[in-house]
Amino acid sequence: MSLTDKFANLKVAQDFSTEELALRDQWVTLSSRIEENLTQLNDSLRSKTYIVGLKPSEADTAVFEHVFPLAQKWTSVEDLAKYRHIVRWIDLIQNQIGVENKLKIDHSVELPREVK
């Protein structure tokens, strides 16, 4: 089963506020150039469960598809610390959709305190 097929397991919400729709549109647009926007994505996910807030949306699937391969290369403590909120979000999505080659997250790694 391809990653795209697995996204069917993510029950995306249907009712969104104007703010949620704007965030959904923004991250669908930015998903194709996500490498330029990783810091902003990490900052945005600091206070959100999913990309638009509390509800899964098409933005989660679009961004996950592009970020997941990049995150496989984040092995240093620096990278994990820098993108800690993205990693937390990837873990949530990969468990919900049932990815086979999951991103391995070592919860014993001690990350430096976040500077906001």
Next chain:
Amino acid sequence: MSLQLFGSSDGSVLLLVSNLKVSIAAAVFSPGLQLEIDTKGKSQLALQDSKNGFELIEPNAIVKYLAATKTHNNSVFGNHELIDKDEKILYPALKSNQIDASILSHIGPIPPANAEDVTQIIVFSSLYPLLSKETNTELSGWFKTFSEIPAVAKGISHALKNYKPHRVPEKN
């Protein structure tokens, strides 16, 4: 008003276009909101709501959000052919600073000038670096009419304030 709009200018064409998009949208849909440009190019383009921490950083999403909050109509979100062309054709050309008249054949016709049409605000801004110089194209009539709509002219004026373009070295 709890909304604030920040732009950035490092002299690049891409940032000019981003500033134009949000500045025109603010002038059309939210006249009390004015773009504040950081001329040192350090801060990022952003629409922020100090009331609840809501923030957008992508110019097309900002244009749509300002339109939706003014009109109370969320149909601006979703698929639009012209916005799709803006993201897939015009954005890469602007980013690599390689936009010329040949790109217009990919854009196709545009409806009569209407400042409240988000697709026109977005495409107008992306074509501004080209069509403000090339005055003899099939889109020149639409471009001129659109640019002369008072709210659009005001938005352009705010975005161009303090803009100093990068000098591109001439090739021998």
